[in-house]
Amino acid sequence: MLSTSLASLNSPRSMSLLIRSSYVSQSHLNLFQPRNSKLISFTDRIPSKLVFVSSFNHNPFVDLVYKRNPTMQSVSSSSMTVKSSLIDPDGGELVELVVPESEVGPKMAESEAMPKVKLTKIDLAWVHVISEGWASPLKGFMREDEYLQSLHFNSLRLKDGTHVNMSLPIVLAIDDNTKEQIGSSKCVALVSPQGDIIGSLRSVEIYKHNKEERIARTWGTTSPGLPYVEEHITPSGNWLIGGDLEVFQPIKYNDGLDHYRLSPKQLRKEFDNRQADAVFAFQLRNPVHNGHALLMNDTRKRLLEMGYKNPVLLLHPLGGFTKADDVPLDVRMEQHSKVLEDGVLDPETTIVSIFPSPMHYAGPTEVQWHAKARINAGANFYIVGRDPAGMGHPTEKRDLYDPDHGKKVLSMAPGLEKLNILPFRVAAYDTIEKKMAFFDPSRAKEFLFISGTKMRTYARTGENPPDGFMCPSGWNVLVKYYASLQESDESSKQKAVV
Amino acid sequence: MLSTSLASLNSPRSMSLLIRSSYVSQSHLNLFQPRNSKLISFTDRIPSKLVFVSSFNHNPFVDLVYKRNPTMQSVSSSSMTVKSSLIDPDGGELVELVVPESEVGPKMAESEAMPKVKLTKIDLAWVHVISEGWASPLKGFMREDEYLQSLHFNSLRLKDGTHVNMSLPIVLAIDDNTKEQIGSSKCVALVSPQGDIIGSLRSVEIYKHNKEERIARTWGTTSPGLPYVEEHITPSGNWLIGGDLEVFQPIKYNDGLDHYRLSPKQLRKEFDNRQADAVFAFQLRNPVHNGHALLMNDTRKRLLEMGYKNPVLLLHPLGGFTKADDVPLDVRMEQHSKVLEDGVLDPETTIVSIFPSPMHYAGPTEVQWHAKARINAGANFYIVGRDPAGMGHPTEKRDLYDPDHGKKVLSMAPGLEKLNILPFRVAAYDTIEKKMAFFDPSRAKEFLFISGTKMRTYARTGENPPDGFMCPSGWNVLVKYYASLQESDESSKQKAVV
Numbered sequence: 001m002l003s004t005s006l007a008s009l010n011s012p013r014s015m016s017l018l019i020r021s022s023y024v025s026q027s028h029l030n031l032f033q034p035r036n037s038k039l040i041s042f043t044d045r046i047p048s049k050l051v052f053v054s055s056f057n058h059n060p061f062v063d064l065v066y067k068r069n070p071t072m073q074s075v076s077s078s079s080m081t082v083k084s085s086l087i088d089p090d091g092g093e094l095v096e097l098v099v100p101e102s103e104v105g106p107k108m109a110e111s112e113a114m115p116k117v118k119l120t121k122i123d124l125a126w127v128h129v130i131s132e133g134w135a136s137p138l139k140g141f142m143r144e145d146e147y148l149q150s151l152h153f154n155s156l157r158l159k160d161g162t163h164v165n166m167s168l169p170i171v172l173a174i175d176d177n178t179k180e181q182i183g184s185s186k187c188v189a190l191v192s193p194q195g196d197i198i199g200s201l202r203s204v205e206i207y208k209h210n211k212e213e214r215i216a217r218t219w220g221t222t223s224p225g226l227p228y229v230e231e232h233i234t235p236s237g238n239w240l241i242g243g244d245l246e247v248f249q250p251i252k253y254n255d256g257l258d259h260y261r262l263s264p265k266q267l268r269k270e271f272d273n274r275q276a277d278a279v280f281a282f283q284l285r286n287p288v289h290n291g292h293a294l295l296m297n298d299t300r301k302r303l304l305e306m307g308y309k310n311p312v313l314l315l316h317p318l319g320g321f322t323k324a325d326d327v328p329l330d331v332r333m334e335q336h337s338k339v340l341e342d343g344v345l346d347p348e349t350t351i352v353s354i355f356p357s358p359m360h361y362a363g364p365t366e367v368q369w370h371a372k373a374r375i376n377a378g379a380n381f382y383i384v385g386r387d388p389a390g391m392g393h394p395t396e397k398r399d400l401y402d403p404d405h406g407k408k409v410l411s412m413a414p415g416l417e418k419l420n421i422l423p424f425r426v427a428a429y430d431t432i433e434k435k436m437a438f439f440d441p442s443r444a445k446e447f448l449f450i451s452g453t454k455m456r457t458y459a460r461t462g463e464n465p466p467d468g469f470m471c472p473s474g475w476n477v478l479v480k481y482y483a484s485l486q487e488s489d490e491s492s493k494q495k496a497v498v
Numbered sequence: 499m500l501s502t503s504l505a506s507l508n509s510p511r512s513m514s515l516l517i518r519s520s521y522v523s524q525s526h527l528n529l530f531q532p533r534n535s536k537l538i539s540f541t542d543r544i545p546s547k548l549v550f551v552s553s554f555n556h557n558p559f560v561d562l563v564y565k566r567n568p569t570m571q572s573v574s575s576s577s578m579t580v581k582s583s584l585i586d587p588d589g590g591e592l593v594e595l596v597v598p599e600s601e602v603g604p605k606m607a608e609s610e611a612m613p614k615v616k617l618t619k620i621d622l623a624w625v626h627v628i629s630e631g632w633a634s635p636l637k638g639f640m641r642e643d644e645y646l647q648s649l650h651f652n653s654l655r656l657k658d659g660t661h662v663n664m665s666l667p668i669v670l671a672i673d674d675n676t677k678e679q680i681g682s683s684k685c686v687a688l689v690s691p692q693g694d695i696i697g698s699l700r701s702v703e704i705y706k707h708n709k710e711e712r713i714a715r716t717w718g719t720t721s722p723g724l725p726y727v728e729e730h731i732t733p734s735g736n737w738l739i740g741g742d743l744e745v746f747q748p749i750k751y752n753d754g755l756d757h758y759r760l761s762p763k764q765l766r767k768e769f770d771n772r773q774a775d776a777v778f779a780f781q782l783r784n785p786v787h788n789g790h791a792l793l794m795n796d797t798r799k800r801l802l803e804m805g806y807k808n809p810v811l812l813l814h815p816l817g818g819f820t821k822a823d824d825v826p827l828d829v830r831m832e833q834h835s836k837v838l839e840d841g842v843l844d845p846e847t848t849i850v851s852i853f854p855s856p857m858h859y860a861g862p863t864e865v866q867w868h869a870k871a872r873i874n875a876g877a878n879f880y881i882v883g884r885d886p887a888g889m890g891h892p893t894e895k896r897d898l899y900d901p902d903h904g905k906k907v908l909s910m911a912p913g914l915e916k917l918n919i920l921p922f923r924v925a926a927y928d929t930i931e932k933k934m935a936f937f938d939p940s941r942a943k944e945f946l947f948i949s950g951t952k953m954r955t956y957a958r959t960g961e962n963p964p965d966g967f968m969c970p971s972g973w974n975v976l977v978k979y980y981a982s983l984q985e986s987d988e989s990s991k992q993k994a995v996v
Contacts, residue, residue: 148906152911153653216720364650408646412643414655414912
C-alpha cells in the first residue's frame with residue numbers, strides 16, 4: 001500500500017483543480033480529443049471564473065487545466081463539504097436493491113403468490129447490474145418513458161431537470177403467455193434460470209417490445225448476425241415489463257470468480273481504503289498485453305504529474321455475455337492475474353474486478369453505458385480505445401462503426417460531462433527497442449501491430465509472440481486455452497467421422 | 499384585427515405565470531399528457547420557489563399552473579426586460595444566412611472560383627430551412643460532431659452547456675467525384691437544380707455518409723419503402739459535407755405560393771404586429787376538416803381562459819417533399835384558404851404560412867423537428883396529434899410507430915422544455931349533433947370516424963361526406979383534385995392500352 005497521507009490527498013482539492021474537457025471537432029490532436037463544453041471540478045460543480053495555469057498545458061490528458069479564481073471561492077464554499085474524493089454516482093445516491101436480511105423471509109413468502117417471470121441468463125445479469133447500482137439512478141427494469149428516453153436521447157431527465165446518461169435500454173422481455181398470466185397484477189416474482197425466486201418487480205408496467213425499432217436505434221443496423229440480438233432479443237417475447245426491482249440476496253454465479261465481482265459500493269469502499277484521489281477505469285474483454293500495461297502505467301504517471309497523489313486503476317474486464325470467439329471470462333481472469341503477479345501492473349495501485357454487464361457490441365451507443373457504469377463505481381477518468389464496443393459488420397466487409405465515433409460520441413454524451421475521457425494512445429511493438437511502445441509515426445516501419453487475430457494465430461500454432469509483447473506467464477494461459485480449443489475441435493471432428 | 503391594448507398584453511407577464519409541464523408516464527390523463535421536469539416562465543427562465551394556484555388546476559392545457567413566490571422576484575428582476583412576448587429562438591438569436599445586398603456581388607464573384615456542389619430539390623429545401631433560421635442555432639449543413647449528436651442524442655450541446663433540440667440530421671451528401679473535385683478546398687459553391695449558384699458553404703468538413711446507420715437511427719427501421727430514404731438518401735453520395743452556409747438571396751420557388759412562405763423572422767414580426775401574447779402552432783400535411791378547426795378554436799378559447807389576451811394560431815402546412823399519395827401543396831393551400839374564407843377559422847387570429855421543410859415520415863424523431871422549428875418561428879404552444887409524422891410500416895401490416903410514442907417522446911425531448919405541448923383531442927363526426935365534436939367515449943356508437951382513406955374514397959366517388967365534416971368550398975377543392983387524378987389515371991391507362 002502506498003503511504004499516502006490524508007493531508008497530501010487533499011492537494012488536488014485545495015488546489016481547486018478544474019479540468020476543461022472540451023471536445024474539439026476539428027482538432028489536430030488525434031490521440032487526445034477531450035470533451036465538450038463543461039467545466040469539471042473535483043471539489044464541486046459550480047462553474048466559476050477561471051485563471052489559466054499554463055504549466056499544466058503540456059499534459060495530454062487534458063487540453064487545458066484551470067485554477068479557480070480565488071475571488072469566486074465564497075460562492076461555492078457551501079458545497080465544499082466532501083466526504084469522499086470520489087465522483088458522485090449518477091442521481092446523487094448509489095442505488096442498492098438487495099432486500100435487508102430481516103425482510104427477506106416475508107418478502108420471499110409474499111413473492112410465492114405473485115405471477116412468475118422466468119429469467120434467462122442474460123436477464124439475470126441485468127438484475128445483477130441494476131441491483132448493485134451500476135445503472136444508478138435506475139431502480140428496476142425500464143418502464144416505457146425510460147425506455148423511450150434511452151432509445152431516443154441516450155439519457156434520462158431527472159426530476160430536478162438534470163440528465164444522466166442511459167444509452168442502452170435495460171429492459172425485460174416477456175412473452176404473450178406470461179403477459180396473460182400477469183393480467184392486472186402490479187407485482188411479479190423473478191425466477192432464475194435454475195428455478196429459484198430471486199426477487200420481484202413492483203408497480204409493473206407492460207408495454208410493446210418493438211424489436212425492429214429497438215435494434216435499429218441501439219445498433220444503427222438491423223443486419224442479421226448481431227451477437228446480442230441473436231442470443232437475446234430475437235428469441236425474446238413481444239412485451240417489455242418495467243418496474244421497481246428488489247432482489248432477495250446478492251447475485252452470485254458460483255463459478256470460482258465471485259470474489260472478483262465487487263459491487264460499486266464495494267469498489268468505492270476499496271478506493272477509499274486505498275485513499276485514492278483519482279480513479280481511472282479501463283474496460284476490456286480481451287487479454288492484457290504490454291501495450292495496455294504501458295498505457296495504464298503512463299496514465300497513472302500523468303495523473304501524478306497533474307497533482308494527484310494516488311491515482312488508482314480499475315482494471316475492469318466485462319463479465320457478462322460475450323460472443324463465441326472472444327476469450328472466455330475464466331481464461332481472461334487467469335491471464336489478468338498473471339499480469340499482476342508478474343508486476344507488469346502494480347497490484348498496490350490496481351484493482352481488478354469483474355464488470356457484470358452483458359456485451360451488446362453496440363459501439364458508440366454501448367461505450368456510453370460502459371463509461372456511465374464506471375462513474376457509479378467511483379471512476380472519474382475513463383480510458384477509451386479505438387472502436388470501443390465495436391465489431392466487424394456482420395454481413396459487409398467493413399467495421400460496423402466508424403472507429404473514431406466511439407470516443408467522439410462519448411466526449412459529447414449528455415450526462416457524462418463530469419467524467420474525464422482519456423482517449424487510448426496507440427501502442428505497438430517497437431522492433432528496435434524490443435518492447436511495446438507508443439506508436440511514433442515518424443518511424444512507422446519500425447513498429448509491428450499485433451492484432452487479436454494475429455495473437456490468436458501465434459497461440460494456436462504454438463509460435464511465441466515477439467519478446468516483450470506480453471509477460472510469459474500471461475501468454476501461457478492463452479496458449480493453453482487455444483490448445484484446449486484445438487483439442488476439442490479435433491475430438492469433435494473425430495466424433496463426426498466416427 | 500382584435501383591439502388588444504399593450505397594457506392588457508402584459509397581463510400574463512405581470513402575473514408571472516409559470517407553467518409546470520410535467521409528463522406523467524402512468525397518468526390517467528389520456529388526452530392530455532403534459533411534460534417533464536421543467537418549470538417554464540414567460541418572462542424569464544430562472545426556476546424559483548413556487549406557490550400553487552389552484553384556480554388554474556382544472557385547465558386541461560397544463561397539469562399545474564404556478565405563480566412565482568413574490569419573495570423570489572428580486573432574484574430574477576434583472577432579466578425582466580422583455581422586448582417581445584414571443585419565445586426566444588433556440589440559441590438565443592435567430593440565425594439568418596442571407597448575404598446583405600451590398601456583399602452579394604463580391605460574394606457571387608468569389609463563389610464562381612469555388613468547387614461546385616450540385617443540389618437536389620430536397621437539398622435546396624434544406625438550404626431554405628437553414629438560411630431562414632428554422633434550425634437555429636444551426637448555421638449550415640451539419641459537420642460530423644453535430645451530425646453525431648443529432649443521430650445519438652436528438653440534441654446539440656451549446657458552448658454554455660445548455661442543449662437545443664436537433665432530432666433530424668440536416669446534412670448534405672456528395673458523391674466520390676464531387677469530393678475529389680473539392681480536394682482540400684475550404685469553401686464550395688452551391689448550385690441549384692436549375693444550375694444557378696445560390697450560395698456557398700465555408701470551412702467545410704467532409705465525412706463518411708453511413709447511410710445504413712443514418713437510416714436505422716433516424717427511422718428505427720431499415721425497411722425498404724421509406725419515402726424520404728428512397729427519394730433522397732439511397733441515391734445520394736457516400737460523403738457528407740458540413741460547413742457554414744451563406745445564400746445570396748432568399749430562396750423562392752416561383753410556384754405562386756411564395757407569398758405564403760414567411761420566414762421565422764417575418765412570422766415573428768407578424769405575431770408582434772398582431773400583438774400576440776401566445777402563439778400556438780398546428781403542423782399539418784392534410785386538408786383541414788371541421789374536427790381540426792374545432793380543436794384549433796377550442797385551443798384559443800382555453801388559452802384565453804388561462805389569461806392570455808390574444809393567442810394567435812400558426813396554421814403551418816408542410817411545404818417540402820411529401821410522399822406520392824399525400825395531397826399536393828397547391829391543392830392543400832387552396833383548401834386551407836377556403837376554410838379561412840368560410841370563417842371556419844378566424845382570419846384575424848390565424849396566420850396561414852408554409853413550413854418549408856421536407857417530410858421524413860420519421861414519427862417520434864421527426865415530430866421533435868416539427869416542434870423545434872416552430873419555436874424558432876415564435877410559437878410557444880405546439881399541438882401534437884396521434885402518430886405525428888407517422889405512416890404505415892412499408893412492409894408489415896401495422897403502423898410504423900406506436901401512435902402514442904410521438905407525443906411521449908416530444909414531451910420528454912431535450913431542448914423542448916420551454917415549449918408547451920398540447921396533445922390533440924380526438925374529434926369525430928357526432929351523428930346526433932351532425933357536426934364534428936370531441937369524441938365522447940360514453941356514447942361511442944354515435945360517433946363516426948372519417949379517416950383520410952375514407953375521405954379520399956368520398957372525394958373519388960363523388961359522394962359527399964356527412965354535413966358539417968368540412969366546409970363545402972374546401973370540400974370542392976378536394977373533389978376537383980381527386981377527379982383530376984382519376985382523369986389522368988384513366989388517360990394513362992388508355993395510353994397503356996394503346
